[in-house]
Amino acid sequence: MKRFVLKRIGLALLSLFLLSLTIFFLIRITGDPAVLLAEPGASKADLDAIRTQFGLDRPLWVQYWSFITHALRGDFGQSFYYRTDVFELYMSRLPASLLLAAAAMAFSLLLGIPTGIIAAVRVNKWWDSAGKMFALLGLSMPSFWVGLIMILFFSVYLGWLPSSGSGTILHLVMPSIALGWVFAAYNMRLTRSSMLEVLGSEYVKLARLKGLPEALVIGKHAFKNALIPVITLAGINLVIMVNTAIVVETVFAWPGVGRLLFEGISFRDFPVVQANILMAGTMIVVTNLLVDILYAFIDPRIRFER
Template sequence: MLRYICKRMVFLLLVMLGVSFLAFSMSHLTPGDPAEVILRMDSIDPTPEAVALMRERMGLNDPVLVQYGKWLLKAVQGDLGVSFRTRRSVLEELLQRLPATVELTLAGTVVLLLVSIPLGLLSAFYKNTKIDHFSRFFALIGASLPSFWLGLIFIYFFAVKYSLFPVMGRGSMLHLVLPGLTLGLGMSATYARLLRASMLEVLGQDFIQVARARGLKEKTILIGHALKNALLPLVTIFGMSLGHLLGGTVIVETIFAWPGIGKYLVDSIFTRDYPVVQGYVLLMALIFVTVNLMVDISYTFIDPRMRLSGKGESK
């Protein structure tokens, strides 16, 4: 197991290096001069002399590879640079807003699990019934609706028309309802469909028939035996979906004015704030690869066969 983790860590370091280079390069390919943007924000006339002086001060006159090398050396030490817009440390700005994004991601995850698991189980257990047809229809609709459109629908009905929930900002638990539903419902439809397919496959295996022959209750078979084996492919998908949940917060936070790093990223893109964009991509990549490593390790706890296989290889 330790050898496997070490191999994965080396691979993840290479991934992080590639992501950092792409993030740095792509941000510098965007049109517009950040020096000119900063001067306009400070109410300074962006004359050629002023722009040249600002570019020199910001280090934008160096070759891209030199800029990348300097930035990467600082990033390894935990310094993601200083925001062009706020003049504050990018890492501090991101960490200050990260709890709001994590809170929204957890709310979306709760919605995802509360909707997808019961719906997937019922759909598999009552195959080809009205419940199954409803679940499949829900999965089709949920996978087809864009999150921003779903969020606008929620705002219109539950905030504007009926005034049931607040629509902007972060505060009480009520502020989490609409953003959490927007973030989690779309993916819960996909998970319900995946869980249904996985459960149907497991329910057709021999050990389920043996359990039924022993006289076990269907509820015990469904929850105690089938569900645990059906969760393995879903754990794999969840590791990748967490990245989509975190990425999806960019749209949801913008729609609901949620003060997280997603909204901060959008504001920074409009002002050509390169350090913030690069820091955001690097932080999200670090979270994504870490979660995927944890998902891989969790396989050994979900499926004992993989644990035994790992022991055999280590010998």
């Protein structure tokens, strides 16, 4: 178990290093931030002055070295646009994003897993068809469109829910559904197929041969085995949620890191984008690590692997 965890941590650090390289060079392809920061028609000397001010005139590898050594100490530099510490800026936006992701995750799991189980147990019956329909809608409608339609319906026509911003539970309802629906669909489909596979297994047959009540056969013997891929996917879902939250946060003017990233890219605010991506990457890597360990905790075959 200890070796397993150490190996995973080593791999995680390597991925983060590669991510830092990628984002550092890719963001610099988007163009010159000085052009956006200077007034229109600024002279070449003015632009050069801005570049010097932010250290953009240095060779790329010097810039990368400076970025990475500072980042290791938690210093991601100053935002070009907000002129404040990027890390503080990021941390001030993070709670809102985490709240949204947690709500969307809860929505997707609470809806996806039970419907998936019912669909598998009542395969090809009414419930199964309803679940398939729900999943198909979730998978085929883009989250921004779901968001806009919900705003139109629940905010404009009915006036039940606030259309944008944050602060109350009511503000959270629509963004978390818009973000979580597609994941509820993933969870439902995965739970269904995984459950179907497990229900056909020999150990479920043996559980029935033992004369166990159906609730115990499904709730104990089948469910726990069927849950393994769903938990793995939940970790990967969090990865995707961080990415799609950019769109949903922009639609609902949700003050999270997704919107910050959107602004950072629009203004070519290199430190903001770098910090945002690297922090997102760190979270993803840590989540995957935790999922791997949790997975090992559920499944003794992995736990005892040497």
